[in-house]
Amino acid sequence: MRMKFLSLCIVALAPAAFTFAQPKLVEKVVRKNKEIVIPYEKYTLPNGLTVIVHEDHSDPIVHVDVTYHVGSAREEIGKSGFAHFFEHMMFQGSDNVADEQHFKIISEAGGTLNGTTNRDRTNYFETVPNNQLEKMLWLEADRMGFLLDAVTQQKFEVQRETVKNERGQNYDNRPYGLLGEVTSKNLYPYGHPYSWMTIGYIEDLNRSDVNDLKNFFLRWYGPNNATLTIGGDVNTKEVLTMVQKYFGSIPKGPEVMPTKLEPVKLTANRYASYVDNYARTPMMRIVYPTVPSFHADE
Numbered sequence: 001m002r003m004k005f006l007s008l009c010i011v012a013l014a015p016a017a018f019t020f021a022q023p024k025l026v027e028k029v030v031r032k033n034k035e036i037v038i039p040y041e042k043y044t045l046p047n048g049l050t051v052i053v054h055e056d057h058s059d060p061i062v063h064v065d066v067t068y069h070v071g072s073a074r075e076e077i078g079k080s081g082f083a084h085f086f087e088h089m090m091f092q093g094s095d096n097v098a099d100e101q102h103f104k105i106i107s108e109a110g111g112t113l114n115g116t117t118n119r120d121r122t123n124y125f126e127t128v129p130n131n132q133l134e135k136m137l138w139l140e141a142d143r144m145g146f147l148l149d150a151v152t153q154q155k156f157e158v159q160r161e162t163v164k165n166e167r168g169q170n171y172d173n174r175p176y177g178l179l180g181e182v183t184s185k186n187l188y189p190y191g192h193p194y195s196w197m198t199i200g201y202i203e204d205l206n207r208s209d210v211n212d213l214k215n216f217f218l219r220w221y222g223p224n225n226a227t228l229t230i231g232g233d234v235n236t237k238e239v240l241t242m243v244q245k246y247f248g249s250i251p252k253g254p255e256v257m258p259t260k261l262e263p264v265k266l267t268a269n270r271y272a273s274y275v276d277n278y279a280r281t282p283m284m285r286i287v288y289p290t291v292p293s294f295h296a297d298e
Contacts, residue, residue, distance in 0.1 A: 081200015222253015
């Protein structure tokens with residue numbers, strides 16, 4: 001009787017396990033005649049994930065990009081560098097991807113990959129042969145939904161040293177490397193999220209711990225704060241089926257409100273200088289406050 005009861009339970013639950021609300025079409029852009037435009041379709045999943053699909057059958061390749069709408073502007077004072085730090089952690093394995101295997105899986109699939117962080121977003125991307133698309137979607141879904149158990153103290157400490165070395169190589173010990181940091185600190189008022197660099201300050205990185213990083217992930221890395229873009233030699237209907245399969249069950253994260261940034265206001269000219277021990281010749285930079293990126297007057 002017990003075996004029969006278990007079988008009935010499985011039959012009853014199976015349809016629910018594979019039944020999700022379908023992606024909702026929210027925008028469709030088509031090319032008319034010789035218009036210079038990139039056609040695409042935009043969808044949303046019930047968990048808030050935005051999906052953009054662009055078909056381009058000129059070559060048998062596909063590009064996958066997952067953009068999380070969080071960058072250094074979402075950090076707090078005293079916790080700079082977390083967005084970039086977490087970019088490093090996203091390549092260190094997840095629940096179903098072993099340590100150091102993320103790079104290997106994509107390389108063996110004939111692809112390339114990378115990730116970048118700026119003030120307003122962090123993105124992760126791969127370009128692979130189109131027959132490897134499903135594998136890429138599985139990889140991205142696994143680290144979106146099943147990452148934290150793989151974030152260990154040892155990995156945290158290794159990547160913290162890597163980030164600190166990156167700061168030294170690209171900023172502290174490089175000619176003109178601190179120019180952007182000095183400019184931002186003087187252009188924006190204290191506490192403005194653009195007043196520090198994405199790389200963060202060494203002292204903030206030193207006092208962070210692994211739980212700080214995990215909390216950052218839980219706050220900002222939900223599907224409702226992400227956009228999945230797929231472009232290349234693909235079929236949109238097939239893509240949506242795969243996206244639903246791998247991302248549809250990931251639970252929505254906390255609500256994310258748009259960032260409100262105060263515009264820069266200078267009441268007088270401001271001058272700043274610093275001694276650069278690595279530069280052979282002086283450099284002068286003139287910066288004017290202007291409209292935000294993507295503004296109509298940009």
